[in-house]
Amino acid sequence: MATCVIIDVIPEGGGRLAVQHVFYGATEEEAREVFRKHAAGCEFLGPAMAEDRIDEQVQTIDDDEWPEYDEDGRLFGDDGDEEEDEEPEPEEE
Numbered sequence: 001m002a003t004c005v006i007i008d009v010i011p012e013g014g015g016r017l018a019v020q021h022v023f024y025g026a027t028e029e030e031a032r033e034v035f036r037k038h039a040a041g042c043e044f045l046g047p048a049m050a051e052d053r054i055d056e057q058v059q060t061i062d063d064d065e066w067p068e069y070d071e072d073g074r075l076f077g078d079d080g081d082e083e084e085d086e087e088p089e090p091e092e093e
Contacts, residue, residue, distance in 0.1 A: 001060045003028040005035050009044050010053040019044045024066050028058060 002024060009019040023038065025031030039045045048054050068076045 002026055002063050002066045003031045004059050004061055004066075005031045006057040006059065007035065007045065008055040009048040010055060012051075012053065021045060031058075 003026075005023045005025075005028070007021045007023070008017055009021070011018060021035070021038065021042075023031045023035040025034060039049055045054070070076060
């Protein structure tokens with residue numbers, strides 16, 4: 001099973017979440033390595049870590065829940081047709 005590490009950047013002074021990062025790996029150690037590399041250059045995450053303003057969750061996921069993209073940058077299983085969740089607007093006469 002794969003692992004994802006979910007990091008919330010807690011806003012200074014509290015408030016609604018604005019930035020969340022999700023790091024994936026075949027193992028927790030692999031996901032944390034991606035997290036560490038990203039944090040070194042991220043203008044949100046680096047300072048928040050230094051100020052102890054992050055909330056962390058670790059989740060194991062099935063391998064098929066781990067997003068995968070093809071060489072054209074399309075998410076596997078995405079045929080490009082977006083399904084509409086809402087009822088279509090009635091046409092004006």
